Amino acid sequence: MLKKPVKKSTTALRTMVPHRSAVSGAVPKKALRSVMPVADTWLTPQQILLVEAEVRRAHPEKLKLAEAPLMKSLGL
Amino acid sequence: MEPGRPLRKGDVAWCEFPYPGLKKKLHPVLILQTLIVENEKKGGHYFVVVSGGTSIYGENGRRRLGKKHELHVQSSDPEFDATNLDHPTKFSLAKPEIVILPYTAPIFRLRDLHDDGSPVIGHLDLTTLSMRTRLRIASEAVGGLDEVVKQKIDAYNAKRAKD
Numbered sequence: 394m395l396k397k398p399v400k401k402s403t404t405a406l407r408t409m410v411p412h413r414s415a416v417s418g419a420v421p422k423k424a425l426r427s428v429m430p431v432a433d434t435w436l437t438p439q440q441i442l443l444v445e446a447e448v449r450r451a452h453p454e455k456l457k458l459a460e461a462p463l464m465k466s467l468g469l
Numbered sequence: 470m471e472p473g474r475p476l477r478k479g480d481v482a483w484c485e486f487p488y489p490g491l492k493k494k495l496h497p498v499l500i501l502q503t504l505i506v507e508n509e510k511k512g513g514h515y516f517v518v519v520s521g522g523t524s525i526y527g528e529n530g531r532r533r534l535g536k537k538h539e540l541h542v543q544s545s546d547p548e549f550d551a552t553n554l555d556h557p558t559k560f561s562l563a564k565p566e567i568v569i570l571p572y573t574a575p576i577f578r579l580r581d582l583h584d585d586g587s588p589v590i591g592h593l594d595l596t597t598l599s600m601r602t603r604l605r606i607a608s609e610a611v612g613g614l615d616e617v618v619k620q621k622i623d624a625y626n627a628k629r630a631k632d
């Protein structure tokens with residue numbers, strides 16, 4: 394005779410996920426990062442400017458023509 | 470112009486053009502070239518090379534002195550209607566009056582709510598014989614417009630790399 398699957402209660406499911414407070418220092422960094430609050434990456438406006446300047450320095454914005462030069466495209 | 474249409478060479482837009490020594494005010498500008506950022510994905514923000522425009526007639530109604538490097542658009546020209554300009558206008562191709570600007574607000578903006586939601590108000594057809602002739606004369610007066618635009622882009626890139 395087939396056994397009817399037992400439906401787990403939501404309380405049981407909840408207990409399967411460890412609470413954030415239960416995460417100890419032994420947990421790999423990646424897992425730890427996922428439970429860290431977003432506010433940990435908060436930067437002051439001044440720090441944001443510094444980061445932006447750093448990014449710009451590493452990848453300087455370089456402009457180029459999107460299409461043929463005007464006079465050339467007019468055949469002049 | 471309907472918002473979202475890609476910019477074209479010859480478009481006329483309202484822009485806070487940085488005329489040296491003058492207070493900030495909206496001026497019509499002629500889009501000479503559209504630029505893209507090389508190390509950015511397609512669809513990134515636009516930069517444009519624009520030529521600053523001003524009315525041919527001064528506030529007192531007297532005609533301003535014309536110069537060889539200026540591209541004049543008169544109200545009697547067949548191309549004038551499509552530009553949607555209010556007055557006969559001249560666009561200067563002199564080096565200081567050709568500027569690279571990001572195509573963003575508040576530099577480019579609507580002059581009034583009748584502008585259909587885009588700072589681009591019209592288009593100057595540069596392919597007609599009369600406009601081609603005027604453009605060629607103005608370009609020769611500055612030693613080649615394409616060359617001036619190239620110098621401007623090189624100077625911009627050099628400055629950004631140094632910053």
